[in-house]
Amino acid sequence: MKVVRVMYTVRPEYVAVNQANIAAIVSELKLLNHPGIKYGAWLLPDGKTFMHFDQLENEAAHEVLTSLDSFKKFATELEASGMEVEPKLELLTLSASTETYFD
Secondary structure, X not given: OEEEEEEEEOOHHHHHHHHHXXXXXXXXXXXXXXXXXXXXXXXXOOOOEEEEEEEEOOHXXXXXXHHOHHHHHHHHHHHHOOOOEEEEEEEEOOOOOOOOOOO
């Protein structure tokens, strides 16, 4: 299992665009219905910092996520947006959970 948390801060005028791009990723993932990908994104209380939390069965599932057209558009536009705080990526290790993840 691969668990990734990414946090970054966008400029206030870019928040709506970023939310729309994230929604497009979620829509594409729902259509794909890949059993090895759990994806979520949150907007923090400051209204401009985003946290993405990806739970992936394996590296192949991660490659499926990053190869989506919607993900590529999101990443390209985010990079060009002039973020206030660049993305910080962390790989997490599950310690305990009430959820059952990929068997």
